[in-house]
Amino acid sequence: NAGVTQTPKFQVLKTGQSMTLQCAQDMNHNSMYWYRQDPGMGLRLIYYSASEGTTDKGEVPNGYNVSRLNKREFSLRLESAAPSQTSVYFCASSPGRTDTQYFGPGTRLTVL
């Protein structure tokens, strides 16, 4: 039981490049989330998926898209990366009935 896994762990992009951050959970959770963490800003919700087949915007969705591929996987895509998207990205999941979320180890993204 790996919990929540994220790939890659580190990534460096040039401005304008695109990439997809992958997230998978093996806990049979219904809900999944993408956050970014910036110094002094805490964790801010980018997008979430309350259940398979649904996605909704969070607090800071601009510049991102998401896909809930199936119950296990929830990907985050940057279509045209900008330096302002330099951050640490965390994926999380929750059963859906409770509010406790379980986090992955994070992806550290640098956009030059």
Added chain:
Amino acid sequence: DQQVKQNSPSLSVQEGRISILNCDYTNSMFDYFLWYKKYPAEGPTFLISISSIKDKNEDGRFTVFLNKSAKHLSLHIVPSQPGDSAVYFCAASRTGANSKLTFGKGITLSVRP
């Protein structure tokens, strides 16, 4: 508009003493509160939670207190250990909000040996 506030960015305590981490919230609709702990280069891990129907929840060395009238909660760690040194996030949610959590900015706790 920050709905969950952790006004002290850092706290330093001596090993064996009590650590008290504070959190305030502004949204009176919040009815569930959580604390997460985060080590460098790792994801946040769930520590302890409390429902608004309670005013205290205890789990080993960790106790969370909720004062609804003051919209304030606190995490007490007794006794503090060097391994407790981490960033602590307070989070809140309200029933029916698809389990969305609103996080504070975090407090860095340093426990001195």
